Every structure is written in C-alpha cells, then in structure tokens.
Amino acid sequence: MAEQVDVVVIGMGPGGEHVAGRLAESGLSVVGVEAELVGGECPYWACIPSKMMIRAGNLLAEARRVPGMAGTAQVAADWAPVAARIRDEATDDWNDQVAADRFTGKGGVLVRGRGRLAGPGRVEVDGPEGGSFEARIGVVLATGSRPQIPPVPGLADVPYWTNRDAIAAKEPPASLLVLGGGAIGVELSQVYARFGTRVTVVEAMDALVPAEEPEAGELLAQVLAGEGLTLRTGARATAVRHDGETFTVALENGEELTADQLLVATGRKADLSALGLETVGLDPSARSLRTDGRMLAAPGLWGVGDVTGHGAFTHVAMYEAEIAIRSVLGDPGPDADYRALPRVTFTDPEIGAVGLTERQAREKGLRVRTGCSRVPESARGWIHKAGNEGLVKLVEDSGRGVLVGATAMGPAGGEVLYGLAVAVQAEVPVETLRHMIFAYPTFHRGVEDALKDLWSHTDQA
Numbered sequence: 001m002a003e004q005v006d007v008v009v010i011g012m013g014p015g016g017e018h019v020a021g022r023l024a025e026s027g028l029s030v031v032g033v034e035a036e037l038v039g040g041e042c043p044y045w046a047c048i049p050s051k052m053m054i055r056a057g058n059l060l061a062e063a064r065r066v067p068g069m070a071g072t073a074q075v076a077a078d079w080a081p082v083a084a085r086i087r088d089e090a091t092d093d094w095n096d097q098v099a100a101d102r103f104t105g106k107g108g109v110l111v112r113g114r115g116r117l118a119g120p121g122r123v124e125v126d127g128p129e130g131g132s133f134e135a136r137i138g139v140v141l142a143t144g145s146r147p148q149i150p151p152v153p154g155l156a157d158v159p160y161w162t163n164r165d166a167i168a169a170k171e172p173p174a175s176l177l178v179l180g181g182g183a184i185g186v187e188l189s190q191v192y193a194r195f196g197t198r199v200t201v202v203e204a205m206d207a208l209v210p211a212e213e214p215e216a217g218e219l220l221a222q223v224l225a226g227e228g229l230t231l232r233t234g235a236r237a238t239a240v241r242h243d244g245e246t247f248t249v250a251l252e253n254g255e256e257l258t259a260d261q262l263l264v265a266t267g268r269k270a271d272l273s274a275l276g277l278e279t280v281g282l283d284p285s286a287r288s289l290r291t292d293g294r295m296l297a298a299p300g301l302w303g304v305g306d307v308t309g310h311g312a313f314t315h316v317a318m319y320e321a322e323i324a325i326r327s328v329l330g331d332p333g334p335d336a337d338y339r340a341l342p343r344v345t346f347t348d349p350e351i352g353a354v355g356l357t358e359r360q361a362r363e364k365g366l367r368v369r370t371g372c373s374r375v376p377e378s379a380r381g382w383i384h385k386a387g388n389e390g391l392v393k394l395v396e397d398s399g400r401g402v403l404v405g406a407t408a409m410g411p412a413g414g415e416v417l418y419g420l421a422v423a424v425q426a427e428v429p430v431e432t433l434r435h436m437i438f439a440y441p442t443f444h445r446g447v448e449d450a451l452k453d454l455w456s457h458t459d460q461a
C-alpha cells in the first residue's frame with residue numbers, strides 16, 4: 001500500500017531541500033527522498049568547500065604581493081588547515097545530520113534511499129528505509145547533476161579525480177593534470193597551484209572558460225600562466241593511461257603530459273535515465289528535464305535545479321525552488337526568467353558575468369554594441385597595483401538601448417557584477433546608466449569607463 005502524502009521531493013540538494021522545507025513549514029505533509037547527503041553537492045563537494053580552498057589560496061596570493069608594496073612577508077603554504085576546515089566547518093566530515101534535523105524540524109519526513117517515479121504522483125524508494133508514496137499534490141524532481149566523463153580512450157580505466165576527490169584531498173599532489181578549463185577546472189587549478197602543485201590545464205576549446213567572453217578567458221590565461229600553470233587550449237586528449245603512479249594524457253598533436261593526479265572537470269549533466277520518467281510520458285533519454293515558467297514538467301510534476309538544465313548553479317536551484325514553491329501552493333508571482341542569469345567564476349581575478357555574451361547576442365540577431373574598460377587603467381585599479389588584472393565588458397542591444405549582458409572581471413568582480421545584473425534585469429536604459437554618479441575610486445567605476453567606450457562606438461551589428 002502506498003503511503004499518502006501531499007508532496008514528495010526527490011533529491012535534497014539546495015533546490016530540493018528548499019522546496020521540501022518551505023512546503024513542510026507551510027503545513028503540507030512532505031516526504032524528502034535523498035540517496036546520499038541532505039544538502040546535495042554544494043555544501044559537501046562543491047560551492048562551499050571549494051570557496052574555502054579559494055579563500056586560502058587568495059590569502060597566500062595576497063601575502064605574496066606584500067613585497068614592493070608593504071614590506072616583506074614570508075609565506076609557507078600548508079594544506080592542513082584547509083583540509084581541516086573542510087572537514088570541521090563545511091562538511092562535518094561529510095555527515096548530514098544537521099541538515100537532516102533542519103528538515104525534520106520543519107515537519108518534513110526524510111526517507112533515505114533512491115527514488116523513482118512509478119506513474120503520475122507515485123514514487124518508489126529503494127533502500128532499507130524505502131517504500132511507496134502517493135502524492136496528492138505532486139512530485140518535485142531535484143536530482144541535480146553529476147560529472148560528465150568524456151569518452152577519451154583509457155580514461156574510464158584509470159583512477160581519475162572528480163570534484164569530490166579534489167575537495168576531499170588531505171594534501172595537494174605534487175603535480176596535477178586538469179581536463180577541462182571551465183569553472184571547476186580553473187578555480188581548482190589556481191588553488192592547487194598556489195599551494196605548490198605543478199598544474200597543467202587541458203581545455204578542448206580555444207580559450208579558458210569558453211562559455212564566457214573571450215576577453216575574460218584570454219586575461220585569465222595570462223594570469224594563470226604568470227602564476228606558473230601550464231595551459232593547453234584547443235587541445236584534445238586522445239588517450240589516457242596510468243602506470244600505478246603517474247597519469248599520462250596524450251594530446252592530438254602528439255604531446256604527452258604527465259602528472260601524479262588527473263582531475264576530470266569536463267562539465268556536468270543531469271541523469272534522467274533512472275528516474276522513471278517514462279511512467280509519466282516523459283523522455284528518460286533527454287539531456288535535461290524541460291520545465292515551463294512555473295517549473296512544471298508535466299501535470300503534478302515539478303523540476304528544480306541542475307536537472308532542468310537552466311544553469312548548474314546553486315542560485316538557479318534556489319530561484320527555481322522559490323517558483324516551484326509558489327506554484328505548488330498556488331501563490332501568485334512571476335514566471336521563471338533567465339535573462340539576467342548571473343555567473344561568478346571565483347578565480348583571482350573573479351569573473352562575474354550576467355546575461356548574454358557578445359556572441360550570444362549576435363547569434364540572437366540583435367543589433368549589438370559593446371564597450372570595454374580595463375581595471376589597471378582605472379584609478380582604483382592603478383592604486384591596487386599587484387593583482388589588479390581585470391576588465392569590464394558591456395553588451396548593448398542598441399536597437400532598444402539596454403544592456404543584455406555584461407562581464408565584470410577583477411578584484412571583487414563578482415560584487416561589481418551586482419549593479420550590472422540589476423541593469424540587465426530591469427532593462428535600465430543605457431542613457432540613464434551613462435548619467436549616473438559612480439563613487440570614486442571604486443572598482444565599479446570601470447562600468448562608467450566601459451559605458452563611455454560603448455558610446456564612442458557606432459553600432460557594430
């Protein structure tokens with residue numbers, strides 16, 4: 001006999017935990033199903049511990065910038081406090097009791113196991129605590145994503161690292177090969193390099209962080225090369241092997257790269273294959289779960305987070321969760337709108353970006369005008385000196401006179417981004433932005449310089 005409840009949430013990462021907790025607080029009977037740890041990837045193997053590592057790496061980099069600007073500093077990197085902080089403060093040694101109690105404290109019922117749909121509103125959970133559930137209102141799928149491993153010959157047979165191993169490492173390897181120069185690849189590469197690891201990054205596309213503006217990828221490559229990393233862009237791995245000690249990655253051009261560890265960071269994908277989607281008339285082989293503006297994938301079936309394919313970010317999962325909560329409760333509010341989706345790659349310098357890149361805007365057929373400024377050429381960048389690399393790039397839909405995208409790269413680039421995200425979201429006329437007062441001498445005055453540059457260009461469509 002299936003147990004009757006109001007809502008079943010499958011997957012208790014940032015998206016699912018938020019939906020399940022809020023619906024339980026609102027008085028519904030809610031079952032949250034989790035196969036691993038309540039909280040999902042973000043607190044245990046992703047955002048939070050990686051940003052602790054980055055904070056540590058940035059402290060070392062700042063200390064190394066003291067000579068010539070503030071005296072002398074002797075810096076001895078030590079991974080032990082980083083590994084300890086990840087265990088003690090971020091993950092409770094990968095124990096989710098606090099998160100589980102947080103959910104049950106709101107009135108939810110946690111069922112540990114792997115859930116799958118068994119027809120509209122029906123969920124079956126494997127595992128010792130499993131069972132069958134029938135949801136009166138519906139089911140929320142929030143099953144996240146997992147690493148996408150490319151079909152490079154030999155790769156499947158070697159003990160490569162994913163983000164999980166890189167986060168849980170108790171000490172930095174002497175050398176590290178990183179396959180993939182996207183967000184995970186560049187963030188973790190820079191950290192490890194700052195702790196003394198010899199790092200080589202292999203990126204298939206022509207630039208690092210290829211989903212962002214090419215100017216950002218080029219500048220990041222200069223910075224990372226300056227910090228001693230070896231970079232291979234436009235490089236395809238043709239074979240991987242491991243002799244028990246050393247990894248070897250062969251590239252298309254004949255070059256062979258070796259290292260003690262190999263991190264595969266070539267993207268993440270949702271896995272819909274085992275969720276029973278066929279029982280509700282949906283395609284289990286799809287790349288992601290298609291949802292409408294209310295996060296509905298089918299009647300009584302909502303999707304939130306990485307599984308929807310709208311951007312693998314915790315802030316997207318939380319945003320979609322809020323909409324799904326309103327939709328389940330029948331509360332009014334706007335549909336999902338991804339025009340001003342922000343991304344921050346937490347390298348040093350940070351790469352903050354929102355909305356469309358120039359290329360995406362052109363591909364949409366917009367009349368595009370761009371404006372750029374360089375952080376070192378601004379008063380604040382010049383004052384900052386060591387570690388001042390960065391830029392601002394604006395993408396205007398000149399037909400409408402509004403920004404549709406922007407990049408703020410530099411010290412605190414992710415914070416500078418905020419004003420630009422407001423401008424894109426609210427479609428503030430560029431003419432209005434141009435006549436604002438920008439505080440002196442801030443990094444965000446680079447936006448004013450980029451607006452001036454925008455104005456000096458005629459339409460480039």
Ligand SMILES: Cc1cc2nc3c(=O)[nH]c(=O)nc-3n(C[C@H](O)[C@H](O)[C@H](O)COP(=O)(O)OP(=O)(O)OC[C@H]3O[C@@H](n4cnc5c(N)ncnc54)[C@H](O)[C@@H]3O)c2cc1C
Pocket residue numbers: 010011012013014015016033034035036037038039040041042045046047048050051113114115116142143144145163184275304305306307311312313314315316317346
């Ligand atoms: C190294 C790294 C760094 C990152 N840094 C950032 C960052 O700085 N900022 C940012 O915004 N994003 C970052 N991300 C992305 C972020 O972690 C994800 O976007 C976010 O965790 C997605 O949340 P989610 O709820 O969709 O899924 P997840 O966090 O993936 O959680 C899904 C949960 O569902 C469970 N599950 C899956 N299938 C089932 C099933 N059938 N039954 C029961 N349970 C199931 C899983 O065990 C998991 O706990 C980073 C990712 C990585 C890998």
Ligand SMILES: NC(=O)c1ccc[n+]([C@@H]2O[C@H](COP(=O)([O-])OP(=O)(O)OC[C@H]3O[C@@H](n4cnc5c(N)ncnc54)[C@H](O)[C@@H]3O)[C@@H](O)[C@H]2O)c1
Pocket residue numbers: 150152179180181182183184185187202203204205208209210211235236237265266267268311312313343344345346
């Ligand atoms: N700061 C953040 O918000 C943050 C940090 C880390 C991860 N994330 C999220 O997690 C997602 C996954 O991160 P990711 O870095 O794995 O993915 P990604 O998609 O950002 O980057 C993957 C990179 O690997 C490259 N690649 C793919 N196949 C390759 C191959 N065979 N050889 C060499 N390069 C190859 C791609 O061209 C791409 O540049 C990100 O897209 C992002 O949404 C966010």
